[in-house]
Amino acid sequence: MAAIAVPNRRTSSAIAGAARVLQRNLLVYRRTWRGSVFGSFLTPLLYLTAMGIGLGSLIASGGSTVLGGVDYLHFLGPGILASSCMQTASFESTYPIMGKISWRRNYEAILATPLQVHHLLIGELSWIAFRMLSMSSAFLFVLTVFGIPRSPLALLAIPAAMLTGLAFAAPIIAFAATRHNDSGFAALFRFVVNPLFLFSGTFFPVSQLPDAIEWVAAATPLYHGVALVRGAVLDTMPATWPLHLAYLLVFLGVTAVIAERLLRRRLVK
Amino acid sequence: MPPGEEILVHARDLTKRFSGFTAVDRVNFDVRTGEAFGFLGPNGAGKTSTMKMIACSSPVTDGDLSVIGMDPRTQAAQIKARLGVVPQTDNLDAELTVLENLLMYARYFDIPMSVARPRAADLLAFMQLSERAKDQVEPLSGGMKRRLTIARALINEPELLILDEPTTGLDPQARHLLWERLYRLKQRGATLIITTHYMDEAEQLCDRLVVMDKAKIVAEGSPRELIERYSTREVLELRVPEAVRAGLMERLDGLAERIEELPDRYLLYAADGEQALEQVHAREIPTESALVRRATLEDVFLRLTGRSLVE
Ligand SMILES: Nc1ncnc2c1ncn2[C@@H]1O[C@H](COP(=O)(O)OP(=O)(O)O)[C@@H](O)[C@H]1O
Ligand SMILES: [Mg+2]
Numbered sequence: 001m002a003a004i005a006v007p008n009r010r011t012s013s014a015i016a017g018a019a020r021v022l023q024r025n026l027l028v029y030r031r032t033w034r035g036s037v038f039g040s041f042l043t044p045l046l047y048l049t050a051m052g053i054g055l056g057s058l059i060a061s062g063g064s065t066v067l068g069g070v071d072y073l074h075f076l077g078p079g080i081l082a083s084s085c086m087q088t089a090s091f092e093s094t095y096p097i098m099g100k101i102s103w104r105r106n107y108e109a110i111l112a113t114p115l116q117v118h119h120l121l122i123g124e125l126s127w128i129a130f131r132m133l134s135m136s137s138a139f140l141f142v143l144t145v146f147g148i149p150r151s152p153l154a155l156l157a158i159p160a161a162m163l164t165g166l167a168f169a170a171p172i173i174a175f176a177a178t179r180h181n182d183s184g185f186a187a188l189f190r191f192v193v194n195p196l197f198l199f200s201g202t203f204f205p206v207s208q209l210p211d212a213i214e215w216v217a218a219a220t221p222l223y224h225g226v227a228l229v230r231g232a233v234l235d236t237m238p239a240t241w242p243l244h245l246a247y248l249l250v251f252l253g254v255t256a257v258i259a260e261r262l263l264r265r266r267l268v269k
Numbered sequence: 270m271p272p273g274e275e276i277l278v279h280a281r282d283l284t285k286r287f288s289g290f291t292a293v294d295r296v297n298f299d300v301r302t303g304e305a306f307g308f309l310g311p312n313g314a315g316k317t318s319t320m321k322m323i324a325c326s327s328p329v330t331d332g333d334l335s336v337i338g339m340d341p342r343t344q345a346a347q348i349k350a351r352l353g354v355v356p357q358t359d360n361l362d363a364e365l366t367v368l369e370n371l372l373m374y375a376r377y378f379d380i381p382m383s384v385a386r387p388r389a390a391d392l393l394a395f396m397q398l399s400e401r402a403k404d405q406v407e408p409l410s411g412g413m414k415r416r417l418t419i420a421r422a423l424i425n426e427p428e429l430l431i432l433d434e435p436t437t438g439l440d441p442q443a444r445h446l447l448w449e450r451l452y453r454l455k456q457r458g459a460t461l462i463i464t465t466h467y468m469d470e471a472e473q474l475c476d477r478l479v480v481m482d483k484a485k486i487v488a489e490g491s492p493r494e495l496i497e498r499y500s501t502r503e504v505l506e507l508r509v510p511e512a513v514r515a516g517l518m519e520r521l522d523g524l525a526e527r528i529e530e531l532p533d534r535y536l537l538y539a540a541d542g543e544q545a546l547e548q549v550h551a552r553e554i555p556t557e558s559a560l561v562r563r564a565t566l567e568d569v570f571l572r573l574t575g576r577s578l579v580e
Contacts, residue, residue, distance in 0.1 A: 020376050027373060028364045105360040111326055112354040113377035113425075114346040269287070269327055 014122060017115045021123020022130070036131075040138035047080045048073065048146055051203075066205055068236060077148045078157060078233035079202035081139045082164050082225040085132050089165030090193050092128050093172035094185040101177065107267055117264045121173065121256065128169045129162050136161035140233075149233050156232040163245075164225025167252045168193075174259035177266045201226040221251050275302045277429055277460055278323055282332035285318045292318040294484035295332060300429075300462060305455050307478030308464040309471045309566060311578050314481040316464035317357055320433045323462065324354045337428060350378060353422030357433040357464075359414045361406045367417055368393065368402040371424055378425040385424065392420040396450065412443025416450065423454075430454070432463045436470060448473055466578050468566035480570060487573045492566055499572045500564040501526050503542035507535040507549065508557040517554070524548050529571060536571075538564070 029036075056072030067075045100106040107120055136158045143149055149157075175188065199209065200222035206214050217223050224244040231237035238244075278300035285293035293315040300306040308316045321327035323336055325345040334341055336348045362370050368389060375385035393399045396416040401409065409417065415435065422430060435451065436444040451474055455461060465471050471478050472492045480488040480495070488495055496502075505525065509517060517535070521528055524545050525537035539545040542561030549556065570578050 016379065020373075020379075023376060024362070024365075024373050027369060104363055105358070106362055108326075108356065109360040109362070109374075110377055112324060112349065112352075112356070113374065114350045114379070115377050116346065 014118060017119030018122035018126055020115065021110070021120055022126045025123075025127040026130070037134065037138065040135045041142060043084055044077070044080060044139045044142040048077055048142065051080075052076045052146070066208065068205075068234070070234060073146065074148050074234060075230075076203065077143045077146065078230040079226050081136060081143070081157060081161055081233070082222065082229040083197050083200075083202045084139065085136060085161045085165035086168050086196065086222050086225070087193060088131060088135060089128050089169040090172050090189070092131060093124075093169045094176055094188065095182060097124065097173050097176040098179060098182055098185075101263075101266060102180070107263075111267060117267060118260050120267075121260050121263060124173065125166055125169055125256065129166060132162040132165040133158065143233060150235040153235050153237070154233045157229045160225060160228035160232055163248045163252065164221060164229065167221035167225065167248045167255070170252055170255035170259050174255060174262045177259065177262035196220055196222045201230075221248055224248050276300070277302050277337055278306075278462070279335045280323075280333065283319070283322065283329065283334050284331035285315070285322060285327065286330045291484050293322070296479075296481075296484075296486045298479055298486065298489065300460065302428075302460050303458055304476040305451075305461040305463060305474050307471045307475030308462070308481050309466070309468065309475075309478050309570070309578070310464075310481030311466050311570075311576070313483075315484040316481055317433055319481075320354075320431050320462070320464060324352060324431055325349050326354075350425065351428045353419075353425065353427035353430040355415075355418050355422045355430070355432040355435060357437070359418050361414060361417060361421070363406050366403055366405055367398060367409070370406060370417060371421055374421045375424045380425060388424060388426075389420075392423055395453075396420045397446075410443070412439050412446065415439065415443070415447060419447075419450070429460045429462065432461060434464055434466070436465075436467070444470075468570070468578055471566055478566075480566075480573060482570075482574045488569065495566060495569045496564050499569040501538040502540050502564060503538075504562055504564050504568060505537040505539060505542040505545045505549075506558075506560040506562065507537065508533065508559075509535070510555055510557060513555055520552060520554055521549070524552075527572075536568070538568070 052073035056076065059072040110120065111117070139161075140149070140154060140157060143154075172188065175184070179185070199213065200206065200217050200220055202222075206217045206223060209217065224247045227238060227244045228241060228248075231241060276299045278298070280296060280298050282295040282297065283293060284291065284295055296315075296319065298306075308319060310316055318327065322329050322334060322341065325336070325341040325348050329341060337351055339348050341348060362373065365373060371389035371392060372382070372385050375382075375389065380388075390399070393402055396419060398413060398417055398420065401413065406414065406417070419432070419435070432451070436447050439447065448470070451461065451463075455474070461474070463470070463474055475492060477489070477491050478495070479486045488499065490498065518528065518530060521535065521537065525539040527538040529536040529538075537545050546559050546561060549559070567578055570576070
């Protein structure tokens with residue numbers, strides 16, 4: 001780690017510094033929030049109508065044992081919640097971060113002040129956590145309209161979905177810190193984010209996949225995020241929930257440290 | 270120490286290397302409080318690299334550097350809190366308005382809003398941007414963006430303002446307005462460090478300057494001292510017909526202290542340019558044009574490096 005500026009006040013200064021970076025994003029968001037809030041309600045509505053009801057009607061009702069004894073609509077809803085958080089968090093970690101690194105050089109401007117690289121990272125992650133919070137709250141509201149949640153435990157889906165988003169944000173910020181143009185991002189979505197969306201238990205249980213692919217899916221954060229979110233919404237929290245939670249926390253922690261290193265290497269020359 | 274004698278930036282054998290390439294090579298300089306100190310040099314001389322080390326945004330590779338009595342290696346955040354930095358390329362926040370740019374920057378310095386608001390209003394007035402306070406940044410002219418960047422750098426009332434090529438790319442009118450504002454800042458007692466490759470900018474603004482070339486400092490002094498030391502008081506610029514050029518250096522011999530032959534003209538360094546011109550005419554050397562002017566820092570640079578400042 002590079003020189004620590006105010007050793008005795010490191011923790012409080014880390015929070016205060018990150019809060020400024022978050023504040024800046026909120027200031028910008030004040031002008032654009034309407035569109036994104038609208039989207040937060042529209043996305044679940046579209047998926048649940050088209051796939052949950054439309055496609056779900058073709059799937060034996062009363063729930064197959066594979067789906068854990070629930071309707072397809074109920075199975076799908078929480079899965080889409082976790083996946084949407086992954087997608088939004090991933091997007092927020094690519095182009096906007098790259099823009100602040102090189103196109104608009106916001107970070108260069110901020111690093112001329114007493115703020116440091118870890119403030120940038122924690123601030124951006126806090127911002128993405130805020131986005132996940134508002135998104136998943138709206139999503140949960142729509143799920144409730146569809147009568148999907150089974151108990152107040154469903155509220156735990158919100159922190160679980162936030163954590164899922166962050167577990168994607170940190171490694172993707174690390175990736176963005178190494179990019180000199182945006183061509184890698186299209187590949188990231190095509191070869192990582194979208195396949196995970198399809199194969200990490202959102203649309204069907206991972207157990208339906210061949211063993212080898214099942215293991216790959218289980219190694220990614222989305223699988224664990226889906227497990228927690230679905231467990232909370234349907235009140236069927238698996239006994240393995242501490243493992244899912246620990247996996248997401250460790251994954252976030254390790255990739256955040258890597259992101260800080262790579263951002264520093266990129267921004268401090 | 271009496272005011273004006275206190276040393277704000279002190280560099281000894283300051284060096285910056287980028288993976289083997291030396292951008293700043295063992296430079297020495299001292300900047301005193303209240304002065305405008307210049308780094309004059311062509312593109313690639315190492316000016317920006319030096320500024321970034323002083324601003325604590327680029328680690329020192331080697332040598333000693335102290336800024337406001339502190340060590341950039343261990344006290345970067347404390348130093349930055351007391352600096353204003355105007356980077357070579359504007360990095361304003363394009364997603365915020367003019368006023369928000371100042372207020373948000375104040376927050377990065379942990380300045381409370383109640384202090385930041387009146388200060389931002391004062392700075393916008395000083396930089397003649399008050400009418401644009403609520404506008405987005407993107408449609409502003411280059412000169413306005415530059416003034417906003419300087420206003421932003423002043424939001425924390427810095428003890429030292431670092432300006433990296435403050436007027437490069439601006440039209441003459443915008444440059445003169447900026448110079449005038451910077452001069453006002455200087456009169457209020459601000460300490461300025463300015464890099465430039467314009468000799469007129471250095472002459473107008475700088476009390477003292479160093480001439481930088483190829484990572485090294487090649488001369489140091491006030492503009493007047495440098496001109497006295499490396500040039501004559503006046504310069505006669507001669508343009509001659511192509512046919513006359515062959516053997517012309519011999520024909521001009523003895524007319525000036527020193528003669529430079531450039532691709533398009535000859536420079537005769539003499540205490541009295543008019544008298545030198547009379548002698549050119551007396552020797553019946555045909556000329557296309559002749560101009561007597563005062564020597565500038567451009568001549569100093571030419572003398573020191575054999576090249577012009579701006580190619
Ligand atoms: N990050 C960097 N990596 C490698 N070389 C660099 C970097 N920054 C500057 N340089 C090189 O260092 C030299 C000095 O650059 P700079 O300090 O920007 O000069 P100036 O500001 O006087 O034009 C140039 O040759 C430039 O290419
Ligand atoms: Mg430069």
